[in-house]
Amino acid sequence: MKGNSIITAAKEVLSLNNSAFIIDLDKFEHNIKSMFSAFNSHYPNIEIGYSYKTNYAPSVCSCAHANGCWAEVVSEMEVDFALHNLPESDLNKIIYNGPVKSFKSIKSVIEAGGIINIDHIKDLTEIKKILDGCNDQKLIVNLGIRLNFEYQENLSRFGFSIDDIEEVLNSISSSSRYNFIGFHVHLPFRSIESFEFRIESLISVLERFKSFQISYLNIGGGFFGQLPDELLQTMKIDGVPSYSDYAKIICGLLTKYFQKSRQNKLPTLFLEPGSSLIADAVFFVSKIHTIKSSGGRNYMVSYAARHLITPTNKNILLPSTVYSFSESEKDIVYHGDDTYHITGYTCIESDIISKVSGYFNPDLSYFIIIPNVGSYSIVMASDFILPQPSIFQIKGGVLKENRRILTSEEIYKTFNS
Numbered sequence: 255m256k257g258n259s260i261i262t263a264a265k266e267v268l269s270l271n272n273s274a275f276i277i278d279l280d281k282f283e284h285n286i287k288s289m290f291s292a293f294n295s296h297y298p299n300i301e302i303g304y305s306y307k308t309n310y311a312p313s314v315c316s317c318a319h320a321n322g323c324w325a326e327v328v329s330e331m332e333v334d335f336a337l338h339n340l341p342e343s344d345l346n347k348i349i350y351n352g353p354v355k356s357f358k359s360i361k362s363v364i365e366a367g368g369i370i371n372i373d374h375i376k377d378l379t380e381i382k383k384i385l386d387g388c389n390d391q392k393l394i395v396n397l398g399i400r401l402n403f404e405y406q407e408n409l410s411r412f413g414f415s416i417d418d419i420e421e422v423l424n425s426i427s428s429s430s431r432y433n434f435i436g437f438h439v440h441l442p443f444r445s446i447e448s449f450e451f452r453i454e455s456l457i458s459v460l461e462r463f464k465s466f467q468i469s470y471l472n473i474g475g476g477f478f479g480q481l482p483d484e485l486l487q488t489m490k491i492d493g494v495p496s497y498s499d500y501a502k503i504i505c506g507l508l509t510k511y512f513q514k515s516r517q518n519k520l521p522t523l524f525l526e527p528g529s530s531l532i533a534d535a536v537f538f539v540s541k542i543h544t545i546k547s548s549g550g551r552n553y554m555v556s557y558a559a560r561h562l563i564t565p566t567n568k569n570i571l572l573p574s575t576v577y578s579f580s581e582s583e584k585d586i587v588y589h590g591d592d593t594y595h596i597t598g599y600t601c602i603e604s605d606i607i608s609k610v611s612g613y614f615n616p617d618l619s620y621f622i623i624i625p626n627v628g629s630y631s632i633v634m635a636s637d638f639i640l641p642q643p644s645i646f647q648i649k650g651g652v653l654k655e656n657r658r659i660l661t662s663e664e665i666y667k668t669f670n671s
């Protein structure tokens with residue numbers, strides 16, 4: 255979406271709403287295509303499992319699937335969402351991760367023909383119960399094993415330790431109904447080094463369990479997406495790797511290993527990006543409720559809030575731009591010496607979202623646009639003090655409401671009286 259279109263869309267949305275999320279589906283689609291293209295130029299078999307937890311708005315997930323992504327899900331609710339969003343012919347394109355998988359959801363994924371990455375033995379016990387209780391002897395389960403690695407003295411609470419894998423592999427190979435396909439690893443680190451570590455660790459496991467053929471290697475998510483300079487400065491990061499930088503290292507290491515290893519067919523490499531695909535495809539737009547000064551500081555009070563747009567980071571000030579409703583678009587960027595803190599609508603002292611410079615006339619009406627708010631925002635937002643804002647999508651210049659704001663009464667009625 256061009257710069258001006260988000261401004262026009264924001265004005266339209268804010269004519270009826272105090273604030274809203276706007277999802278730029280064209281940008282999201284562009285990010286998916288860029289990631290596929292970067293990895294496909296270094297490795298032949300690439301699949302992307304879009305991480306539902308990051309932003310499971312149906313418009314986002316359907317767009318991911320329309321662009322060839324699988325659903326990476328981690329709960330019964332997300333399995334249900336995936337079965338709604340995936341086209342009928344692609345219901346098998348589910349990767350089921352996570353530490354709490356219900357019996358019902360495991361059964362649904364097995365029946366759909368998806369992949370289950372087991373995190374602990376209880377996953378396997380539940381799968382066995384499902385297969386034992388099923389009359390269809392042809393029903394099989396595609397199994398991956400999530401591996402547990404300590405990275406730079408950071409322990410992980412997920413997956414199987416290397417020393418426990420042998421036992422798991424032996425019990426899996428005892429039945430032809432378990433189709434063991436390979437391994438999964440995810441770490442909450444975004445550096446190239448952390449991905450090098452993932453690949454090297456996977457290779458060490460493949461070397462140790464050479465007799466097991468694999469067709470699937472899943473290296474999880476956690477890639478950086480594109481971050482504007484202002485956000486990099488705020489986050490105190492010098493620069494971030496591009497998709498291509500990641501692809502070169504990851505695919506280079508894998509290709510080198512498989513060229514000299516026993517396996518002649520390269521396994522499919524699965525990636526599970528969330529934030530890197532959706533973060534910069536979502537904007538938060540909000541009217542400025544009032545401009546005021548207190549204790550020697552200028553404030554612009556907005557209808558945004560930290561718990562809506564950046565619930566996982568309580569400290570950083572987000573880049574944002576203030577526009578006027580009343581002036582023409584060419585005049586709307588202000589320059590000046592005054593600093594204004596943009597605050598949320600909540601009563602939390604620390605609910606300060608952004609800082610802008612300029613002169614703003616308290617008699618005029620303004621609005622703000624906050625970019626890069628697509629990840630862990632909509633899915634973690636709550637009706638704290640005000641109902642969650644509406645969600646809009648924009649695609650090909652066409653604006654459409656994805657979810658309307660609930661009324662106080664509708665929220666009230668979700669409780670039993």
Ligand SMILES: Cc1ncc(COP(=O)(O)O)c(C=O)c1O
Pocket residue numbers: 305308326351440474475476477526527528529530629
């Ligand atoms: C297993 C797994 N895959 C993928 C992701 C997505 O990570 P990100 O949104 O950082 O790309 C996560 C996030 O926690 C995860 O736990």
